[in-house]
Amino acid sequence: MTVAVVQFGGSNCDRDAVRALSHLGIDAERVWHEDGLPEDVTGIMLPGGFSYGDYLRAGAMAARSPILSEVREAAADGVPVLGVCNGAQVGCESGLTDGAFTTNESARFQCERVFLRVENADTPWTAAYDEGDVIALPIAHGEGRFEVSEERYDQLVEENRVLFRYCDADGNVTDDANPNGSRGNVAGICGDYGVGVLMPHPERACLPDLNGSTDGAGVLRGFEHA
Numbered sequence: 001m002t003v004a005v006v007q008f009g010g011s012n013c014d015r016d017a018v019r020a021l022s023h024l025g026i027d028a029e030r031v032w033h034e035d036g037l038p039e040d041v042t043g044i045m046l047p048g049g050f051s052y053g054d055y056l057r058a059g060a061m062a063a064r065s066p067i068l069s070e071v072r073e074a075a076a077d078g079v080p081v082l083g084v085c086n087g088a089q090v091g092c093e094s095g096l097t098d099g100a101f102t103t104n105e106s107a108r109f110q111c112e113r114v115f116l117r118v119e120n121a122d123t124p125w126t127a128a129y130d131e132g133d134v135i136a137l138p139i140a141h142g143e144g145r146f147e148v149s150e151e152r153y154d155q156l157v158e159e160n161r162v163l164f165r166y167c168d169a170d171g172n173v174t175d176d177a178n179p180n181g182s183r184g185n186v187a188g189i190c191g192d193y194g195v196g197v198l199m200p201h202p203e204r205a206c207l208p209d210l211n212g213s214t215d216g217a218g219v220l221r222g223f224e225h226a
């Protein structure tokens with residue numbers, strides 16, 4: 001079982017992702033996007049960073065890399081795909097997931113710890129939690145504001161595709177607990193074939209000694225459901 005962590009020019013969370021996955025006993029390797037997916041791939045992670053310098057829009061150029069067609073085919077074949085931060089932006093830009101992650105309401109890069117409420121525990125990415133659980137993860141982004149048409153947003157909610165919402169420490173989903181102005185406080189969603197994307201960084205909350213928290217481990221354990 002090998003999770004391919006796809007590296008683009010400007011990715012900078014690929015090593016963290018491999019380290020966190022390895023710590024959890026999940027075999028993982030970095031894969032340069034031009035080299036294509038390994039044959040034995042059992043999971044795909046699109047990591048965080050600043051692919052192509054976030055020029056045009058964050059994730060827009062990486063989403064046009066030919067490897068994304070392979071990722072889509074693998075997802076359709078049942079290979080779990082997770083996009084984190086820049087990887088979430090690539091997920092939306094490639095059409096694997098709905099909506100877009102756009103410039104934060106603050107128009108600033110924000111680096112802080114946030115609380116997330118688990119909205120749907122019935123996905124590989126959230127199965128380690130219970131619905132309503134509150135976890136703390138770091139965010140580090142300038143373009144993390146989830147936006148989608150009102151009509152599509154209602155459908156996403158109806159189809160139970162919202163994975164996480166920003167909340168306060170007690171699990172209240174309020175404007176004050178929304179760090180970037182995301183519609184409905186959405187921090188992560190599920191696309192077709194179960195592709196999961198989220199802006200906060202679960203791989204930065206897996207190593208107890210270094211991160212001081214293991215709240216993110218459950219998200220990465222989604223790869224064990226392959």
Ligand SMILES: NC(=O)CC[C@H](N)C(=O)O
Pocket residue numbers: 013047048049050051054058084085086087109140141142143144
């Ligand atoms: N940590 C990251 O992946 C950064 C995300 C993205 N480049 C942004 O600033 O919005």
